[in-house]
Amino acid sequence: xxxxxxxxxxxxxxxxxxxxxxxxxxxxxxxxxxxxxxxxxxxxxxxxxxxxxxxxxxxxxxxxxxxxxxxxxxxxxxxxxxxxxxxxxxxxxxxxxxxxxxxxxxxxxxxxxxxxxxxxxxxxxxxxxxxxxxxxxxxxxxxxxxxxxxxxxxxxxxxxxxxxxxxxxxxxxxxxxxxxxxxxxxxxxxxxxxxxxxxxxxxxxxxxxxxxxxxxxxxxxxxxxxxxxxxxxxxxxxxxxxxxxxxxxxxxxxxxxxxxxxxxxxxxxxxxxxxxxxxxxxxxxxxxxxxxxxxxxxxxxxxxxxxxxxxxxxxxxxxxxxxxxxxxxxxxxxxxxxxxxxxxxxxxxxxxxxxxxxxxxxxxxxxxxxxxxxxxxxxxxxxxxxxxxxxxxxxxxxxxxxxxxxxxxxxxxxxxxxxxxxxxxxxxxxxxxxxxxxxxxxxxxxxxxxxxxxxxxxxxxxxxxxxxxxxxxxxxxxxxxxxxxxxxxxxxxxxxxxxxxxxxxxxxxxxxxxxxxxxxxxxxxxxxxxxxxxxxxxxxxxxxxxxxxxxxxxxxxxxxxxxxxxxxxxxxxx
Ligand code: HC0
Ligand code: SF4
Numbered sequence: 193x194x195x196x197x198x199x200x201x202x203x204x205x206x207x208x209x210x211x212x213x214x215x216x217x218x219x220x221x222x223x224x225x226x227x228x229x230x231x232x233x234x235x236x237x238x239x240x241x242x243x244x245x246x247x248x249x250x251x252x253x254x255x256x257x258x259x260x261x262x263x264x265x266x267x268x269x270x271x272x273x274x275x276x277x278x279x280x281x282x283x284x285x286x287x288x289x290x291x292x293x294x295x296x297x298x299x300x301x302x303x304x305x306x307x308x309x310x311x312x313x314x315x316x317x318x319x320x321x322x323x324x325x326x327x328x329x330x331x332x333x334x335x336x337x338x339x340x341x342x343x344x345x346x347x348x349x350x351x352x353x354x355x356x357x358x359x360x361x362x363x364x365x366x367x368x369x370x371x372x373x374x375x376x377x378x379x380x381x382x383x384x385x386x387x388x389x390x391x392x393x394x395x396x397x398x399x400x401x402x403x404x405x406x407x408x409x410x411x412x413x414x415x416x417x418x419x420x421x422x423x424x425x426x427x428x429x430x431x432x433x434x435x436x437x438x439x440x441x442x443x444x445x446x447x448x449x450x451x452x453x454x455x456x457x458x459x460x461x462x463x464x465x466x467x468x469x470x471x472x473x474x475x476x477x478x479x480x481x482x483x484x485x486x487x488x489x490x491x492x493x494x495x496x497x498x499x500x501x502x503x504x505x506x507x508x509x510x511x512x513x514x515x516x517x518x519x520x521x522x523x524x525x526x527x528x529x530x531x532x533x534x535x536x537x538x539x540x541x542x543x544x545x546x547x548x549x550x551x552x553x554x555x556x557x558x559x560x561x562x563x564x565x566x567x568x569x570x571x572x573x574x575x576x577x578x579x580x581x582x583x584x585x586x587x588x589x590x591x592x593x594x595x596x597x598x599x600x601x602x603x604x605x606x607x608x609x610x611x612x613x614x615x616x617x618x619x620x621x622x623x624x625x626x627x628x629x630x631x632x633x634x635x636x637x638x639x640x641x642x643x644x645x646x647x648x649x650x651x652x653x654x655x656x657x658x659x660x661x662x663x664x665x666x667x668x669x670x671x672x673x674x675x676x677x678x679x680x681x682x683x684x685x686x687x688x689x690x691x692x693x694x695x696x697x698x699x700x701x702x703x704x705x706x707x708x709x710x711x712x713x714x715x716x717x718x719x720x721x722x723x724x725x726x727x728x729x730x731x732x733x734x735x736x737x738x739x740x741x742x743x744x745x746x747x748x749x750x751x752x753x754x755x756x757x758x759x760x761x762x763x764x765x766x
C-alpha cells in the first residue's frame with residue numbers, strides 16, 4: 193500500500209491508484225468533465241483532455257491532473273487551494289467561451305454536466321472572447337442529433353462507440369481548434385454504420401449528442417380529433433421513469449405511468465409487455481422448430497434494433513440465423529392496426545401508435561419500410577423515457593402524487609416473463625420458461641434462471657430439457673455481441689440460442705433512459721425492479737397470458753403459422 197495525504201487526511205491505497213480515485217475514497221470531490229470510469233462494462237475514458245481535475249502536489253511546480261496522476265509514497269496533495277480552484281475556473285471559462293450560450297433553450301438544460309460544473313464553480317462571466325466553432329447540426333437520422341458546437345472534446349462518445357460497442361463510427365479528426373469528433377469523411381451519421389444504440393448519447397456530458405425529439409409530433413396527434421392515439425410502454429420504463437421525478441432507480445411506477453398517460457389524453461393505454469408475451473409464443477415456437485429440424489442454429493434474438501443494424505452491417509453472411517420475429521413493440525403496432533382496429537371498428541390509417549421506449553434506435557426501427565403493412569407503419573412515433581418525462585412536466589402533472597391505474601385491455605395484460613425483457617438475459621429466460629413446458633409437457637418448477645441474470649457482458653448456461661442439453665448465451669453491449677458472432681462464424685460455438693442486446697445491461701441501460709451520470713449501480717437497480725415486478729405477478733409464463741390465448745383463437749390461428757408469419761415476422765438486409 194502507498195501512504196498519501198489529501199487535504200490533510202491520510203490514506204493508504206494500492207499501487208496504481210490515481211489521485212482522483214484516492215480522493216474519492218476519502219469522499220473528497222474533484223470535479224471532472226472528460227473522465228468516466230464505467231469499469232463494469234469496460235468503458236474507461238482516460239484521455240485527460242479537459243484538465244478540470246487539476247490539483248497541487250507538494251514539490252511539483254505545475255498543477256497535475258488527478259485523473260491520470262498515480263499516487264506515490266508520501267505524496268501530499270491539496271485539491272482545494274486557490275491556485276487549483278482558479279485554474280479549474282479558467283479551464284471551464286475557456287470551454288464556455290467556445291460554447292453556445294443557449295442553456296435556456298438547450299435539450300440538456302438542467303441535465304448538462306458542463307452547466308452544473310459552471311454553476312458549482314460559481315462562474316458568472318467569461319473573460320475570454322475569441323473565435324467560436326460553427327460546424328452545423330447533423331439531423332440526418334431518425335434517432336440521433338449531433339451538434340458539434342456543443343462538443344467539449346471529452347472523447348467519451350469515441351471510447352464508447354469504438355471500445356465498448358466496436359462500431360467505430362466516431363473519432364477525432366483534425367488538430368487544435370479545428371478538432372472535431374466525426375464519422376469518416378465527415379459523413380452524416382445516417383450514411384455510416386452507426387447502429388443508433390445511443391450509448392454515445394448516454395455518456396455525452398453536454399448536448400453534443402442527443403435524441404431526435406418527437407414530443408411535438410405526439411402533442412399534434414393528441415390534438416387531432418380524427419386520430420385514435422394509442423400508446424404502449426416498454427418494460428424498462430416502469431423502473432426508470434421515477435428517477436426523473438426524484439424517486440430511486442428500480443422503483444416500480446407502472447400504475448402512475450398509466451394515470452399520467454390518461455391525463456395526457458391517449459385514447460387507449462396498452463403495454464408493450466403484452467407484445468413481449470406474444471413475441472415469446474412466436475420465438476419459442478421458432479426455437480423448437482429449429483432445434484427439432486437442426487436448422488439455422490444458433491437462433492439469435494431479434495428484439496433489439498441497434499443489434500439488428502450492427503448485425504446487418506458487420507455480419508451479412510449470417511443473416512439467416514436471427515429469429516424472424518419482429519420486436520415486441522413492432523408486433524404490438526402490427527396487432528393494433530389489424531386485430532384491434534377491427535375490434536374497435538376504426539380505419540388503421542386513423543390510428544396513431546406511440547411507443548414509449550428506453551431506446552433511441554427504436555425511433556429508426558419504426559421507419560424501416562418492411563415494418564409496415566400496405567404503406568401503413570406498424571408504429572408511428574417513438575419517444576424515449578426522457579421525452580415522456582418532459583411531456584409529463586410540460587403538462588404540469590404532479591407525477592409523484594398520481595394514483596395507480598391499470599392498463600386497458602385487450603392489449604394491456606402481461607405476465608412476469610414479459611416484464612424481464614427489459615434487462616439483459618430476460619428475453620431468453622422468458623423464452624426458456626415457455627419452451628421448457630412446451631417440449632416436456634411438464635410444469636417448470638424453478639422458473640428463475642439465475643445464471644442468465646446480472647450485468648455481466650456475456651453469460652452462458654446449459655439447460656437440460658428432456659434429454660437434450662440446450663446451450664444458451666446472453667450478450668449485452670455490441671463488443672460482447674461481436675465476440676459471440678465471431679465464434680459462430682469460425683465454428684467454435686455450440687449454442688442453440690443467444691440473446692443479444694446492444695446496450696450494456698439491456699434496455700434498462702438504454703440510450704433513451706434517464707442519464708446515469710456514470711453510476712452503473714442505477715442500471716442494476718432498475719433490473720432488480722423488473723425481477724421484483726416479475727415475482728409479484730400471478731402469471732409468470734407468456735403462454736399463460738389469457739389475452740394472448742384469445743388473440744390466437746380469435747385472430748392469429750396457430751402460433752408460428754401462416755397468419756402469424758404475415759403479421760409478426762420480418763426479414764433482414766445486407
Ligand atoms: Fe426493450 Fe423490448 S425489452 S427491446 O429491451 O424485446 O427498447 O424495455 O420495449 O420492442 O418488450 C427496449 C425495453 C422493449 C421491444 C420489449 C424487446
Ligand atoms: Fe456509435 Fe452507438 Fe453512438 Fe452510433 S449510436 S455513434 S453506434 S455509440
